[in-house]
Amino acid sequence: MEASFTSQQTYIDEFSSVEYLKTYYDPGHGKLSEWMQFVLQILHGVFSSGGVGGDTIIDIGTGPTIYQLLSACEVFNNIIVSDFLEQNLAELKKWLKKEPGKFDWTSCVKSVCELEGNRISCEEKAEKLRSKVKEVLRCDVLKKNPLDPRTLPPVDCVMSCLCLEVSCKDMDSFYNALTNLKVLIKPGGHLLLLSMLNGSYYSVGDKYFSSLPITKEGLEKALRDAGYDILETKFTAQNYQSEVDIFSADTHYFVHARKPV
Numbered sequence: 153m154e155a156s157f158t159s160q161q162t163y164i165d166e167f168s169s170v171e172y173l174k175t176y177y178d179p180g181h182g183k184l185s186e187w188m189q190f191v192l193q194i195l196h197g198v199f200s201s202g203g204v205g206g207d208t209i210i211d212i213g214t215g216p217t218i219y220q221l222l223s224a225c226e227v228f229n230n231i232i233v234s235d236f237l238e239q240n241l242a243e244l245k246k247w248l249k250k251e252p253g254k255f256d257w258t259s260c261v262k263s264v265c266e267l268e269g270n271r272i273s274c275e276e277k278a279e280k281l282r283s284k285v286k287e288v289l290r291c292d293v294l295k296k297n298p299l300d301p302r303t304l305p306p307v308d309c310v311m312s313c314l315c316l317e318v319s320c321k322d323m324d325s326f327y328n329a330l331t332n333l334k335v336l337i338k339p340g341g342h343l344l345l346l347s348m349l350n351g352s353y354y355s356v357g358d359k360y361f362s363s364l365p366i367t368k369e370g371l372e373k374a375l376r377d378a379g380y381d382i383l384e385t386k387f388t389a390q391n392y393q394s395e396v397d398i399f400s401a402d403t404h405y406f407v408h409a410r411k412p413v
């Protein structure tokens with residue numbers, strides 16, 4: 153199954169935040185997906201080790217999800233979330249404001265609390281994250297200033313999960329997106345990317361969206377060409393099997409890179 157490149161207009165018209173959450177983040181039988189376990193463990197390690205911290209982190213392409221922010225809220229005072237789609241920003245705001253119909257992230261919050269040694273309750277953890285999210289902004293990684301029309305002072309850390317491959321048509325575009333993100337980062341600041349290799353599509357409800365099938369070598373070359381120093385990478389084969397063909401990809405990846413001083 154191959155999906156031709158999904159246009160921004162198709163995203164606007166056809167991406168359902170609710171279906172996306174239901175498909176990928178609903179913890180059937182209380183078990184978190186392989187992807188979520190990969191991300192939660194990596195980010196717990198990154199943020200508890202003391203190597204990445206500061207005042208402000210921007211999450212790019214946040215989508216309707218908050219799982220990726222639960223460890224970050226322990227080390228940053230300000231979290232800025234951002235996405236291309238208004239429907240995703242609306243879904244995020246629903247959770248932040250505890251509105252009726254908000255997605256239930258309890259299993260995921262519980263899992264991060266366990267990783268952190270159950271120092272605080274799940275309710276306190278969720279409140280802590282809510283209190284740290286200071287802005288919910290529109291973004292487009294294809295723009296020279298991804299947060300246009302806002303111009304923010306460069307921040308300590310930019311993070312992005314499962315976003316660049318779905319936004320970019322080819323490797324030139326991927327390189328440009330990495331270059332655009334660099335503008336948001338302070339010299340010496342961090343870039344954390346978590347996503348999948350060799351995927352070409354994913355589904356949301358009955359719609360299919362394209363993904364750039366990036367390789368390990370292509371990823372590392374694009375980062376170096378865009379002027380980042382690569383500090384750490386992790387690649388883990390993913391074994392997800394489903395009766396329904398909901399996405400293609402064979403490896404989870406994590407990159408910790410740095411904008412040179």
Ligand SMILES: C[S@@+](CC[C@H](N)C(=O)[O-])C[C@H]1O[C@@H](n2cnc3c(N)ncnc32)[C@H](O)[C@@H]1O
Pocket residue numbers: 163167212213214215216217220235236237240291292293294312313314315318319
């Ligand atoms: C697969 S979802 C990932 C969402 C979330 N980060 C996660 O980990 O589940 C891809 C996200 O990229 C966003 N996106 C698509 N094109 C984009 C663009 N040009 N700039 C920024 N975000 C974009 C979509 O709106 C969607 O929220």
